[in-house]
Amino acid sequence: MKTEDLELLDYELVVLIRRTSLDKELGGLDRSTYTLLTQLSKSGPVGVKALASEFRLDISTISRQTTVLEAKGYIRRLPDPMDGRSSNFEVTEEGMYRVMEAKKARLARHAQLFKDWTDEERQTFGALLARLNRTFIE
């Protein structure tokens, strides 16, 4: 394994994170809203605990975020019939609309960003990114 390859990866990852984590907004939604709505729309109704574990955040953090999104009408609380302590959240129509719009905006931006890449480069990069992300988990 070549040290200079690792050094390049280290540097470029730091740069990428620094740049992108400053983007407070993703297609008109703030980062936590976008990721939470996206996750909920994929996973279907789940509770605070499951979301916290998915995002590796404290449950108190997620609890506050769901409170805000519920107040905005983007998600709806469904009391769990089996367990009086917990609720599951589902994305409302309004929330779906918002996250769809945000996704559209993001895809348009990415189309710009990657416009000079070949299909093959985009696929390769996406696949390697996915692989890296899967490795992080272990």
Add this chain to the structure above:
Amino acid sequence: MKTEDLELLDYELVVLIRRTSLDKELGGLDRSTYTLLTQLSKSGPVGVKALASEFRLDISTISRQTTVLEAKGYIRRLPDPMDGRSSNFEVTEEGMYRVMEAKKARLARHAQLFKDWTDEERQTFGALLARLNRTFIE
């Protein structure tokens, strides 16, 4: 350009950012310390304004960070002889030692992370990342 490629990239980028931006620590230094020391050690002595513009942060943010690092003895303030309003900062011996150690730790971690990749995959990924980062700038 294929929509599914863009969707994969969008999703995997969000995941990567979410995961890595939660790492408060990079090899024993917090993120701002690591990036600031790295930048200073590359660029040589510069002032608050130049650092802020490099990082795209408010100068007040950098001003506070340099204050902290100076107090810790990681950087040293050099009054600019040409301009009484400004100072340049340079990394001290102590700071150099810290950032070197942090870099070692990060490279070791990356060696783990990418240990099942081929040299070619690492190089390709690094090159595509670098390209993406350069595109962000424009």
Add this chain to the structure above:
DNA sequence: TATGTATACTTGTATTGTACAACTAGATAA
């Protein structure tokens, strides 16, 4: 040269996202 404006930075204040600790209510086990 005097004075007004621009610049580099610092400091006060507010916001946001986060974690930890204490607490509440309901579930489960002995």
Add this chain to the structure above:
DNA sequence: TTATCTAGTTGTACAATACAAGTATACATA
């Protein structure tokens, strides 16, 4: 029945950030 466990909420604290106001110095021009 009582003790313990669990899901979630709320109080508090902290770090990173931006914006606004303030200070000291530099620069431009009348």
